[in-house]
Amino acid sequence: MRASIIGSGNVATHLAKALHQAQVEIHGIWSHQFENAVLLAKQVGAKAVRQISEIIQDESDIVLISVKDDAIAEVAAQLRNYRGIVAHTSGAIALNALSGNANYGVFYPLQTFSKHKNLDFSQVPLCLEANTNQNLQQLKMLAALLSNSVFEVDTEQRKILHLAAVFACNFPNYLYGVAQQLLAQHQLDFDIIRPLIAETAQKVQTALPIEMQTGPAIRNDQQTLKKHEDLLKGHADWLTIYKLLSEQIKKNR
Amino acid sequence: MRASIIGSGNVATHLAKALHQAQVEIHGIWSHQFENAVLLAKQVGAKAVRQISEIIQDESDIVLISVKDDAIAEVAAQLRNYRGIVAHTSGAIALNALSGNANYGVFYPLQTFSKHKNLDFSQVPLCLEANTNQNLQQLKMLAALLSNSVFEVDTEQRKILHLAAVFACNFPNYLYGVAQQLLAQHQLDFDIIRPLIAETAQKVQTALPIEMQTGPAIRNDQQTLKKHEDLLKGHADWLTIYKLLSEQIKKNR
Numbered sequence: 451m452r453a454s455i456i457g458s459g460n461v462a463t464h465l466a467k468a469l470h471q472a473q474v475e476i477h478g479i480w481s482h483q484f485e486n487a488v489l490l491a492k493q494v495g496a497k498a499v500r501q502i503s504e505i506i507q508d509e510s511d512i513v514l515i516s517v518k519d520d521a522i523a524e525v526a527a528q529l530r531n532y533r534g535i536v537a538h539t540s541g542a543i544a545l546n547a548l549s550g551n552a553n554y555g556v557f558y559p560l561q562t563f564s565k566h567k568n569l570d571f572s573q574v575p576l577c578l579e580a581n582t583n584q585n586l587q588q589l590k591m592l593a594a595l596l597s598n599s600v601f602e603v604d605t606e607q608r609k610i611l612h613l614a615a616v617f618a619c620n621f622p623n624y625l626y627g628v629a630q631q632l633l634a635q636h637q638l639d640f641d642i643i644r645p646l647i648a649e650t651a652q653k654v655q656t657a658l659p660i661e662m663q664t665g666p667a668i669r670n671d672q673q674t675l676k677k678h679e680d681l682l683k684g685h686a687d688w689l690t691i692y693k694l695l696s697e698q699i700k701k702n703r
Numbered sequence: 704m705r706a707s708i709i710g711s712g713n714v715a716t717h718l719a720k721a722l723h724q725a726q727v728e729i730h731g732i733w734s735h736q737f738e739n740a741v742l743l744a745k746q747v748g749a750k751a752v753r754q755i756s757e758i759i760q761d762e763s764d765i766v767l768i769s770v771k772d773d774a775i776a777e778v779a780a781q782l783r784n785y786r787g788i789v790a791h792t793s794g795a796i797a798l799n800a801l802s803g804n805a806n807y808g809v810f811y812p813l814q815t816f817s818k819h820k821n822l823d824f825s826q827v828p829l830c831l832e833a834n835t836n837q838n839l840q841q842l843k844m845l846a847a848l849l850s851n852s853v854f855e856v857d858t859e860q861r862k863i864l865h866l867a868a869v870f871a872c873n874f875p876n877y878l879y880g881v882a883q884q885l886l887a888q889h890q891l892d893f894d895i896i897r898p899l900i901a902e903t904a905q906k907v908q909t910a911l912p913i914e915m916q917t918g919p920a921i922r923n924d925q926q927t928l929k930k931h932e933d934l935l936k937g938h939a940d941w942l943t944i945y946k947l948l949s950e951q952i953k954k955n956r
Contacts, residue, residue, distance in 0.1 A: 519924075519926070519927065520926070542927050542930060560895060560896065560898075560899055561898060561899055561902055562899060562902055562903055562906070562917055564906065564915065567906065567910075569902060573898050574898060575894075575895045575896075575898055575899075577895070599894075599895075599898070601892075601895055603891070603895075606889070607889050607890070607891055609930070609934060610885055610886065610888075610889045610891065610934065611886070611891060611895065611896070612927075612931075613885060613931045613934050613935070614881075614882040614885045614886055614891075614896055615882075615896065615899055615918075616918055616919065616920075616931060616945070617878045617879070617881045617882040617885070617941075617945075618878065618879055618882040618896050618899055618900050618903070619899050619900070619902075619903040619917070619918070620916070620917060620918030620919075620920065620921075620952070621875075621878050621944075621948045622874075622875035622878055622879070622900075622903055622904075623903055623906075623907070623912050623915055623916055623917070624912075624916060624948055624951060624952050624955075625870045625871065625874045625875055625878075626870070626871055626875070626907050626912035627911075627912040627913040627916065627955070628867075628870045629867040629868070629870040629871040629912075630911055630912050630913060631913075632863055632866060632867040632870070633863065633864070633867055635863075636859070636860050636863045637860070638856070638860055638863065638864060638867075639854075640911060641828075641852075642813060642828045642830070642852075642854055642856075642864065643813065643828075643864070643867055643868065643871050644907065644908055645813075645814060645826050645827060645828055645852070646813055646814055646815060646828075646868055646871055646872050647871050647872070647875075647904045647907060647908075648904050648905070648908060649814055649815055649822060649872075650815055650871070650872040650875055650876055650904065651875075651900045651901050651903065651904030651905075652901070652904075653815070653817065653820065653876075654876070654879050654897065654900060655897050655900075655901060657820075658880075658883055658893060659876050659877075659879035659880040659882075659883050660880040660883060660884075662817065662876055663873070663876055663877060663880065664815055664872070664873060664876070665868075665869055665872070665873030666869065666873075667869075667873065668873075671772075673772070673773070674772065674795050674865075677795060677862070678865075678866045678869060681862060681863065681866050682866070687951055687954075688870075690947065691874075691947065691948070691951065692869070692870075694943065694944065694947060695874045695877055695944070698877060698940055698944065699873070699877050701940075702877075702880070
């Protein structure tokens, strides 16, 4: 299979590198900022193009659209005459946002990507959807080259996954940040708490989180809850979060 | 050094095993439930004792009190004539809760322990405090046998650590549980989201969380926030959490 790529952000970059590593030929790369397309193309043996229309003639089998959600429809519209599969990589956009095209699908990697952090793409869950079974099979073939973790996920399920990812990733990271600030305010190094964060995530790799809940709220340890609330007296926002999440955990007892 | 242990819960068990592995001789083990002391003692070549007073004569250099916070003072009172160091392992209890004893300290492992899950104790941060410099040196010697990560932490700092651990461990785990339930309600396997959880925790092992924040709130992506809130319409509690944490993340922009 031969692929082209629209976009040069975190997801586009990680996908392009993973494709390159899997020896999938990458033809054109287009980015809103041509210089970024050039930079990425260099790394993966591809050609940066100045116009999306150039992708149409490039004989690739699939074009992956990895741009901001708002821009997907507009990019897809410019690919109307593309003969391969047009697939976006977004968790939040419906399959039928591409329905103006003949062959289309979704190729959603459920992971948090940072440009300068490598990660093992073979462990990245790829969530696939397509307008025909034949196109789905094509996406599956491509996905299998990149990852050991491939799922068929329809648009409604994908919306839920995208929401769940906020609870499983964005919100925990915010709470790590609260811990970071609490420690810094008391001359404690963030290193002290890093192993705890790692182990908490590690535990749920084989068990289910609801069964692994620990801490004062699940024990209904009123004394500790009270002590913690007292410590948070000067931080109204954090106190609100502490109370709300503790109440929720108590409800699960 | 020779140690004795009061308690047979998660922390006592992991500590006892780590001490045993480090070839620290374990003398007596006492537990509220004698049978539990017997079970643990068997695994670490120690002797289960029926009375705390038997620990006093057992010639150990340190007794580690790993019982529920409420019970620490009472146990310590029964160890008044112990000649070694009496140390508790709690994050929430002050050093001076043991001040009725001659030699005392705190030996707090900042980690989440589950009885049936092994973990590499050499990576567990040990937070130490003692009533004299000599006792602190003793605790440091013992700690160095178990872990590569040893910190001096006073009572006020330890309280903050204990609170920060709720934000870094208990609350994230609760949020993983929300993700778990969202997925289950839509016939999605929790496996899909496990790599995301692992990577989110992995990222902050070398970076600081505030710099790693991703998601719709930090981008102030109103459309996605609105979509997510709509999906949560049937879950008032989760919607409240979603709104509160998203607002907080937006404040950090």
